[in-house]
Amino acid sequence: MTETLRLGIAGLGTVGAGVVKILRREAGLLTARTGKKLEITAVSARSRDKDRGVPLSGYAWETDPVALASRDDVDVFVELMGGSDGPAKAATEAAIAAGKDVVTANKALLALHGQPLACAAEAGGTVLRYEAAVAGGIPVIKALTEGLAGNRITRVMGVMNGTCNYILTRMEATRQGYNALFEECGRLGYLEADPTLDVGGIDAGHKLALLASIAFGTQVDFGAVALQGIQSITLQDIDRAADMGYKIKLLGVAQMTGRGLEQRMTPCLVPVGSPLGQLDGGTNMVILEGDSVGQIVLRGAGAGEGPTASAVLSDICDIARGIRLPTFGQPAAGLEAAPPASAASPAPYYLRLTLKDKPGALAKVATALGDNGISIDRMRQYKHDDQDVPVLIVTHVTARPSLDAALAALPATGVVTGLPVALRIEDV
Amino acid sequence: MTETLRLGIAGLGTVGAGVVKILRREAGLLTARTGKKLEITAVSARSRDKDRGVPLSGYAWETDPVALASRDDVDVFVELMGGSDGPAKAATEAAIAAGKDVVTANKALLALHGQPLACAAEAGGTVLRYEAAVAGGIPVIKALTEGLAGNRITRVMGVMNGTCNYILTRMEATRQGYNALFEECGRLGYLEADPTLDVGGIDAGHKLALLASIAFGTQVDFGAVALQGIQSITLQDIDRAADMGYKIKLLGVAQMTGRGLEQRMTPCLVPVGSPLGQLDGGTNMVILEGDSVGQIVLRGAGAGEGPTASAVLSDICDIARGIRLPTFGQPAAGLEAAPPASAASPAPYYLRLTLKDKPGALAKVATALGDNGISIDRMRQYKHDDQDVPVLIVTHVTARPSLDAALAALPATGVVTGLPVALRIEDV
Numbered sequence: 001m002t003e004t005l006r007l008g009i010a011g012l013g014t015v016g017a018g019v020v021k022i023l024r025r026e027a028g029l030l031t032a033r034t035g036k037k038l039e040i041t042a043v044s045a046r047s048r049d050k051d052r053g054v055p056l057s058g059y060a061w062e063t064d065p066v067a068l069a070s071r072d073d074v075d076v077f078v079e080l081m082g083g084s085d086g087p088a089k090a091a092t093e094a095a096i097a098a099g100k101d102v103v104t105a106n107k108a109l110l111a112l113h114g115q116p117l118a119c120a121a122e123a124g125g126t127v128l129r130y131e132a133a134v135a136g137g138i139p140v141i142k143a144l145t146e147g148l149a150g151n152r153i154t155r156v157m158g159v160m161n162g163t164c165n166y167i168l169t170r171m172e173a174t175r176q177g178y179n180a181l182f183e184e185c186g187r188l189g190y191l192e193a194d195p196t197l198d199v200g201g202i203d204a205g206h207k208l209a210l211l212a213s214i215a216f217g218t219q220v221d222f223g224a225v226a227l228q229g230i231q232s233i234t235l236q237d238i239d240r241a242a243d244m245g246y247k248i249k250l251l252g253v254a255q256m257t258g259r260g261l262e263q264r265m266t267p268c269l270v271p272v273g274s275p276l277g278q279l280d281g282g283t284n285m286v287i288l289e290g291d292s293v294g295q296i297v298l299r300g301a302g303a304g305e306g307p308t309a310s311a312v313l314s315d316i317c318d319i320a321r322g323i324r325l326p327t328f329g330q331p332a333a334g335l336e337a338a339p340p341a342s343a344a345s346p347a348p349y350y351l352r353l354t355l356k357d358k359p360g361a362l363a364k365v366a367t368a369l370g371d372n373g374i375s376i377d378r379m380r381q382y383k384h385d386d387q388d389v390p391v392l393i394v395t396h397v398t399a400r401p402s403l404d405a406a407l408a409a410l411p412a413t414g415v416v417t418g419l420p421v422a423l424r425i426e427d428v
Numbered sequence: 429m430t431e432t433l434r435l436g437i438a439g440l441g442t443v444g445a446g447v448v449k450i451l452r453r454e455a456g457l458l459t460a461r462t463g464k465k466l467e468i469t470a471v472s473a474r475s476r477d478k479d480r481g482v483p484l485s486g487y488a489w490e491t492d493p494v495a496l497a498s499r500d501d502v503d504v505f506v507e508l509m510g511g512s513d514g515p516a517k518a519a520t521e522a523a524i525a526a527g528k529d530v531v532t533a534n535k536a537l538l539a540l541h542g543q544p545l546a547c548a549a550e551a552g553g554t555v556l557r558y559e560a561a562v563a564g565g566i567p568v569i570k571a572l573t574e575g576l577a578g579n580r581i582t583r584v585m586g587v588m589n590g591t592c593n594y595i596l597t598r599m600e601a602t603r604q605g606y607n608a609l610f611e612e613c614g615r616l617g618y619l620e621a622d623p624t625l626d627v628g629g630i631d632a633g634h635k636l637a638l639l640a641s642i643a644f645g646t647q648v649d650f651g652a653v654a655l656q657g658i659q660s661i662t663l664q665d666i667d668r669a670a671d672m673g674y675k676i677k678l679l680g681v682a683q684m685t686g687r688g689l690e691q692r693m694t695p696c697l698v699p700v701g702s703p704l705g706q707l708d709g710g711t712n713m714v715i716l717e718g719d720s721v722g723q724i725v726l727r728g729a730g731a732g733e734g735p736t737a738s739a740v741l742s743d744i745c746d747i748a749r750g751i752r753l754p755t756f757g758q759p760a761a762g763l764e765a766a767p768p769a770s771a772a773s774p775a776p777y778y779l780r781l782t783l784k785d786k787p788g789a790l791a792k793v794a795t796a797l798g799d800n801g802i803s804i805d806r807m808r809q810y811k812h813d814d815q816d817v818p819v820l821i822v823t824h825v826t827a828r829p830s831l832d833a834a835l836a837a838l839p840a841t842g843v844v845t846g847l848p849v850a851l852r853i854e855d856v
Contacts, residue, residue, distance in 0.1 A: 033645075139570075139574070146567070147567025149461050149746075151741075293565035297728065298725070299724070309578065314574060316578070322750070
């Protein structure tokens with residue numbers, strides 16, 4: 001007789017309802033693939049009456065997700081509520097304490113509390129899976145943890161927030177500014193309840209921190225991710241970048257350097273012809289680099305009902321198939337905290353300045369850069385109708401502290417008006 | 429005490445030596461990731477004296493891979509000899525019979541004998557893994573079998589022979605013909621011992637048949653793959669395709685249709701701006717489409733020591749971690765043979781014709797096409813200096829039997845000289 005794996009699902013929003021739909025529709029296929037009957041026994045959500053487009057009357061209902069997580073008839077607790085603390089954390093802890101396996105799509109929970117949760121799960125012999133937490137439907141946790149297990153990972157990069165990429169690519173396509181696109185995203189339902197999570201790079205930073213932990217065998221450390229959002233990117237930046245052969249992307253990069261673990265989630269310029277440069281709209285892309293495999297590029301939908309539910313199902317199927325790995329690929333108790341890199345690794349930078357229209361202005365800026373050891377690769381002064389002269393500089397490879405020193409020295413030149421914009425150019 | 433997983437490696441060519449190197453260099457990392465000590469106990473190759481750039485004296489030597497496969501001190505038999513029959517098959521069968529797990533990079537062996545081998549392995553409780561057999565370092569078997577386990581797969585596509593893609597992209601870049609590039613590949617060591625395996629699409633067809641089996645839950649059926657190599661692609665075809673906005677790729681497509689399982693590995697035109705169209709050189713790309721996840725694109729090195737060894741290590745690590753899945757994702761004994769599709773699904777086609785320079789020639793061709801229900805999307809007649817008029821036609825979506833009928837009718841028009849070239853345009 002086919003064994004049954006009993007699922008308790010907490011959270012019946014878009015993703016939760018999507019998971020229920022697949023489990024109902026594809027019961028036969030999933031059993032053929034896993035050898036187990038996958039059965040929902042109980043569900044939990046804030047409102048019982050809401051129509052979610054899928055029949056729920058056959059499942060026990062729990063108002064309290066903590067109660068759901070501890071039910072005797074639940075083998076796997078599926079956490080799709082979201083939120084780094086509160087009910088999601090309490091219920092996940094309760095599930096682990098009760099000896100349940102856990103599948104979650106919650107990047108914030110894992111990025112902020114992953115280390116103690118993983119330790120608790122592994123001490124109790126349960127597994128904690130989160131494929132859906134990073135890059136939606138792209139099976140990147142699996143690719144990194146298992147597919148590249150024979151590699152020393154050298155770098156992980158990615159565009160992992162579809163909303164930011166949508167805003168940046170739509171700004172260019174529609175000639176609208178950031179604010180208009182931000183509002184459009186709100187109307188389309190593309191923004192988190194706290195939109196700073198998206199546009200501030202926090203959500204993508206959570207994802208990067210999780211990938212970095214697996215890649216480098218270190219404790220997840222979201223606090224060490226250098227974060228910069230896309231809120232200050234202007235249409236002018238997008239146009240100037242294009243003029244120099246680049247696109248602007250909210251790009252995450254994690255790499256182990258001689259100066260410690262570098263984790264950044266910041267707007268960067270990438271070559272227009274590169275895979276990242278050609279990534280339009282809400283699509284995600286993750287690039288994994290290993291010493292043996294070279295570069296692997298993974299691309300797919302980073303959000304939405306189907307792709308996210310697909311990733312949740314992947315974790316459920318793994319558990320049904322008896323695949324039981326530590327949360328971060330290696331036993332969490334043995335993971336060490338990585339020393340954060342003191343500064344980003346050197347790179348070329350894009351500098352957008354506005355200068356006063358007077359003789360010698362450009363020379364003064366060039367001197368301020370040169371005094372800080374920064375040499376200029378390309379410079380363009382653009383046509384202007386008023387006293388503000390738009391100038392664009394692409395530097396040669398520069399240490400970030402030198403750049404910061406140069407930026408600090410610019411006001412004293414007396415020729416710079418407004419705030420300079422400095423964006424890293426990433427070699428991809 | 430850490431348990432040991434004992435490996436016997438047969439075949440010490442580029443890939444075999446690469447696997448040995450990683451196992452020696454990264455012993456600590458691999459133990460941290462798998463919880464097991466990965467230890468080579470015995471090796472086998474044709475020549476014992478050859479320098480392979482890695483010390484082998486610590487391992488028992490077997491002249492006969494079948495003997496290696498059955499040794500008491502081997503838990504996992506790693507088959508890196510190649511060849512669909514002969515020693516590779518005999519040794520794999522011996523390993524399975526002796527209760528060993530098997531890891532292989534051998535696409536031909538699995539594509540031609542995968543079904544009985546998988547049945548034997550599963551009956552004996554051993555696993556048979558082959559991540560390295562498809563698309564080199566890209567963990568595509570894992571992505572499809574596990575990462576997309578919650579999806580009904582709708583289509584699998586890919587450029588999976590780096591040599592063919594190298595030839596096609598170099599033809600365009602260097603303006604050399606097929607024969608010159610074929611010879612260059614021979615000098616560079618890019619060709620299989622039997623080069624037809626590469627340029628005839630057979631090697632890539634083997635890979636497609638394996639993916640199709642996993643994707644659609646059917647018995648692997650290489651014999652049903654419609655194969656066409658790249659040998660007849662001319663520089664003119666490449667130029668004409670570019671003129672119409674396309675690149676020519678040796679593209680594999682597998683999809684389940686109402687008319688049965690369609691498997692094709694043929695030169696196709698893909699849009700120049702698509703991910704496939706932008707794939708240059710020896711890189712591989714696999715596109716997986718599922719009903720929930722949408723489209724996932726995977727890109728990476730399809731061959732070479734490091735990428736292939738990375739994939740072999742991934743399988744070894746999976747076994748060390750206790751991941752034990754059926755060879756094709758579902759128990760092989762339950763897989764059914766899929767009825768092969770009677771014909772390729774309808775598509776637009778690229779037709780390159782040479783006509784006689786006389787009045788009404790084009791009209792006669794258009795009539796022959798129209799009589800067979802083919803309508804023309806675009807047509808170009810090119811400048812010519814002699815009596816041979818080069819004509820290019822892009823059809824609307826056409827059933828392949830109609831196209832074949834039209835091609836058969838062309839000689840009777842009396843205006844067509846030379847052999848028409850017909851290439852499918854794939855919607856990607």
